[in-house]
Amino acid sequence: MSGKTIVMTSGKGGVGKTTATANVGVGLALRGKRVVVIDTDIGLRNLDVVMGLENRIVYDLIDVVEERCRVEQALIRDKHAGELYLIAAAQTRDKDCISSQQLIDLCRQLEADFDYVIVDCPAGIEQGFRNAIAAAREALVVTTPEVSAIRDADRVIGLLHASDIHSAKLIINRIKPEMVRQGDMLDASDVLDMLAVDAIGLIPADDRVITTTNNGTPVAHDVQSPSGREFVRIAARIDGEYTPMIDPVEEQSTSIMDKVRTLMGITRKASTHV
Amino acid sequence: MFRLLRIIRGQRQDSPRELARQRVQSAIRRDRMEVSTPQLSELRGELLSAISARLPVASEFAEFGLDRVGDDLYLVSRVRLEDRR
Numbered sequence: 001m002s003g004k005t006i007v008m009t010s011g012k013g014g015v016g017k018t019t020a021t022a023n024v025g026v027g028l029a030l031r032g033k034r035v036v037v038i039d040t041d042i043g044l045r046n047l048d049v050v051m052g053l054e055n056r057i058v059y060d061l062i063d064v065v066e067e068r069c070r071v072e073q074a075l076i077r078d079k080h081a082g083e084l085y086l087i088a089a090a091q092t093r094d095k096d097c098i099s100s101q102q103l104i105d106l107c108r109q110l111e112a113d114f115d116y117v118i119v120d121c122p123a124g125i126e127q128g129f130r131n132a133i134a135a136a137r138e139a140l141v142v143t144t145p146e147v148s149a150i151r152d153a154d155r156v157i158g159l160l161h162a163s164d165i166h167s168a169k170l171i172i173n174r175i176k177p178e179m180v181r182q183g184d185m186l187d188a189s190d191v192l193d194m195l196a197v198d199a200i201g202l203i204p205a206d207d208r209v210i211t212t213t214n215n216g217t218p219v220a221h222d223v224q225s226p227s228g229r230e231f232v233r234i235a236a237r238i239d240g241e242y243t244p245m246i247d248p249v250e251e252q253s254t255s256i257m258d259k260v261r262t263l264m265g266i267t268r269k270a271s272t273h274v
Numbered sequence: 275m276f277r278l279l280r281i282i283r284g285q286r287q288d289s290p291r292e293l294a295r296q297r298v299q300s301a302i303r304r305d306r307m308e309v310s311t312p313q314l315s316e317l318r319g320e321l322l323s324a325i326s327a328r329l330p331v332a333s334e335f336a337e338f339g340l341d342r343v344g345d346d347l348y349l350v351s352r353v354r355l356e357d358r359r
Contacts, residue, residue, distance in 0.1 A: 145294075146294075147294050147297055147298050147301070150298045150302075151298055151301045151302060151305065154302045154305065154306070155305055158305075180291070183289035183290065183291045183292070184289065184290045184291060185290070185291060185294075186294050186298075187291070190291070190294075190295050194295070194298055194299060194302060
């Protein structure tokens, strides 16, 4: 097996990077892929709680690179999503405990056993960021349609280019269709024009992300959730399947019109998005 | 409500979306420069000086900025020439 290492990064914190990492991992595992997600946010780990695996950590990333355990011992298998595994970050150490080369070596080793190695990068552009991107061949940049998040995403895209990662794709998270329609929020095309990269996913703001995270079950498991469905589509796009991009603003307009038609008793030909 | 009143009074104001777009574009352009303000000012002076040697430049109307198209970064300048007719 020769897997692919993808880094999930954003620059700015709080844009949903860790949530996106968990859900992309779930989406790929639901497609039958062998996936490992690695939390590189040493000292501030969170991927474990988002995935509901916080009580099962015995060994962490630093234990692996400092050879206190074998890689297999640090892999925590997800409860719900087939061949999905987590390597947790150490919580009581700092970001200087690991070097870029150690992470590169680990990812190359994991690529031999997994289809996808997804690296959850810490916020910021310091050593933790440099370590995380060093190991990756591709990058997904997570942003929200907000001034500060877009600006930081642009900076990160520039740094990825400088590190020879030219294939960065954008996930625009927490799009609020109502605000976009009212002219109160940037829309996806505004963000893509400014950052000059392609999108791989447009995620609508969705309260179910909060409730599912509270449960420790990523929203990609919830087929009723608009954001969950889009994470599953993102996984399909990563995996090379052609899946049309759906703008949440247009999707919501369509579903509102569908409800009106239903109320008026007007039937409409079924349409498929994927 | 206030927005409606402004529209009725004929007052035009950029929407929050448009304002955000302008502000991000401005911030991004500045970030992409990765040069200090004194360096930029020096570059601007040198470029205007070089162009002035050949063309009648209205130096107060010169704009300089960076723009990214795909993977490539461009220095874009817009220099107004004096009309000597």
